[in-house]
Amino acid sequence: MTATATSELPRGSVIDELEFPNDPDNLYLQTVTTMLGAAELINLKHRSRIILAQPKNEIIVNFPVKMDDGHHKLFKGYRIQHNNCCGPYKGGFRYHQDVHLDDVKSLAFLMTMKCAVVRIPFGGGKGGVQLNPREVSHEELQRITRRYCCAIMDQIGPDVDIPAPDVGTTAEIMAWFADTYMMSSAHQHHDALRVVTGKPLEYGGSAGRLKATGQGVADTLAEMLPGVGIALHGMKVSLLGFGNVNGWAGQILTDMGATIVAVMDHTGAIRNDNGIDCKALYEHNMKTGGIGGFTGDADEIDEEAFYRTPVDVFIPGALEQMIKEQQAEWLDCKLMAEAANAPCDPSGERKLDEKGIEVIPAILANAGGVTVSYFEWVQNKNAVTWSAEQVDRELNRHMVVAAQRTMERRNELKCSLRTAAFATALDHIGDVYKVRGIFP
Numbered sequence: 001m002t003a004t005a006t007s008e009l010p011r012g013s014v015i016d017e018l019e020f021p022n023d024p025d026n027l028y029l030q031t032v033t034t035m036l037g038a039a040e041l042i043n044l045k046h047r048s049r050i051i052l053a054q055p056k057n058e059i060i061v062n063f064p065v066k067m068d069d070g071h072h073k074l075f076k077g078y079r080i081q082h083n084n085c086c087g088p089y090k091g092g093f094r095y096h097q098d099v100h101l102d103d104v105k106s107l108a109f110l111m112t113m114k115c116a117v118v119r120i121p122f123g124g125g126k127g128g129v130q131l132n133p134r135e136v137s138h139e140e141l142q143r144i145t146r147r148y149c150c151a152i153m154d155q156i157g158p159d160v161d162i163p164a165p166d167v168g169t170t171a172e173i174m175a176w177f178a179d180t181y182m183m184s185s186a187h188q189h190h191d192a193l194r195v196v197t198g199k200p201l202e203y204g205g206s207a208g209r210l211k212a213t214g215q216g217v218a219d220t221l222a223e224m225l226p227g228v229g230i231a232l233h234g235m236k237v238s239l240l241g242f243g244n245v246n247g248w249a250g251q252i253l254t255d256m257g258a259t260i261v262a263v264m265d266h267t268g269a270i271r272n273d274n275g276i277d278c279k280a281l282y283e284h285n286m287k288t289g290g291i292g293g294f295t296g297d298a299d300e301i302d303e304e305a306f307y308r309t310p311v312d313v314f315i316p317g318a319l320e321q322m323i324k325e326q327q328a329e330w331l332d333c334k335l336m337a338e339a340a341n342a343p344c345d346p347s348g349e350r351k352l353d354e355k356g357i358e359v360i361p362a363i364l365a366n367a368g369g370v371t372v373s374y375f376e377w378v379q380n381k382n383a384v385t386w387s388a389e390q391v392d393r394e395l396n397r398h399m400v401v402a403a404q405r406t407m408e409r410r411n412e413l414k415c416s417l418r419t420a421a422f423a424t425a426l427d428h429i430g431d432v433y434k435v436r437g438i439f440p
């Protein structure tokens with residue numbers, strides 16, 4: 001089961017019942033459709049399907065911020081609380097000029113599924129503010145963060161809804177957010193630090209959080225590669241995006257014996273069939289904000305050449321919906337591991353199906369980040385600090401079990417890995433609704 005264009009969707013009872021708009025490019029509808037396909041296969045109860053098909057709360061806020069030149073600007077922010085049957089809402093917030101309601105709803109939905117795949121006691125949420133963080137000063141960024149926090153602070157909390165970093169937001173931004181929350185009179189206790197994860201190490205952050213998503217991608221691949229007939233040692237990999245997730249995934253996979261042969265980000269693309277030095281590239285990226293101008297051993301290539309580079313595994317780790325039909329047509333890989341959320345649009349996904357390219361879905365492949373966020377929350381709650389080794393060990397255990405569960409479900413249901421991962425998430429959520437019942 002893959003996401004398909006809405007015009008070809010079975011206008012099943014839930015889609016019709018909830019009167020979804022018939023928009024083929026709507027990411028939220030695609031996400032719901034994928035869930036409903038898996039729900040059908042496992043006979044999930046109708047009540048769980050309708051509850052999951054819409055978020056519990058959609059919070060939209062508009063708030064003014066004084067800019068450096070003295071004028072006031074109004075910003076629009078979102079916080080979507082998709083589902084909390086398994087625990088507090090959990091999910092990052094992003095700063096990006098293209099943040100829109102339906103996209104944030106999709107990402108919140110995927111968080112519910114992701115937390116259930118790795119069986120951590122959280123539900124799903126997501127937030128965002130419409131802004132290009134590169135176009136505001138450091139001081140303005142801090143004021144925007146503090147006002148966004150004030151605007152939503154009555155609806156979140158350490159046991160209610162726990163934000164974290166995402167695209168365009170950093171550990172420093174999480175520290176400003178936590179500080180603002182804790183300065184309000186209702187939350188002036190140190191335990192309130194748990195209101196966000198992904199904080200700096202010196203202010204309640206966890207060892208291993210920065211590399212956690214990349215580490216989780218590597219752990220998942222190591223577990224699943226034998227099942228798809230690829231040897232980790234010597235496998236060739238291309239990376240789309242080289243930020244927090246893929247910058248780390250590239251370094252970790254290189255240490256595990258893989259060869260990173262091509263990398264592309266918003267500043268350019270490079271290729272070296274003998275392997276790109278990902279540590280040097282990461283340092284360059286940290287200094288300059290992109291891979292463009294890298295002076296290490298690699299040739300500059302264009303977008304088409306990047307996608308056409310023959311590899312065993314392609315890892316998209318940039319933004320959503322970047323792999324369209326054309327990019328999928330160019331791709332020359334056996335397996336795609338989704339480090340980014342929803343990296344393929346419906347036409348891209350169909351082309352991958354046609355070409356027989358296996359896809360490890362994001363709700364499994366990139367669940368390492370939220371898993372270590374959970375470890376951070378547990379450490380804060382218990383006022384303890386785990387070593388980096390303990391974090392890595394626990395993360396690996398969660399990722400391996402989730403990967404095994406997904407492969408078992410795939411064999412039982414005879415479906416794609418994406419449907420199998422959704423099915424394992426729905427198995428868990430369905431069980432929780434069964435024992436909790438639905439109030440009243």
Ligand code: NAD
Nearest residue numbers: 168213241242243244245265266317318339340341366369
């Ligand atoms: P980031 O901002 O650190 O990096 C984003 C990367 O995408 C950068 O290398 C950027 O150059 C690249 N990019 C942006 N536009 C591009 C374009 N047009 N062409 C090519 N490359 C482009 O973000 P991140 O934290 O690495 O997150 C990447 C993805 O992973 C996002 O989809 C995010 O939601 C998802 N994700 C992140 C985490 C996490 O812990 N950071 C966890 C789960 C999922």
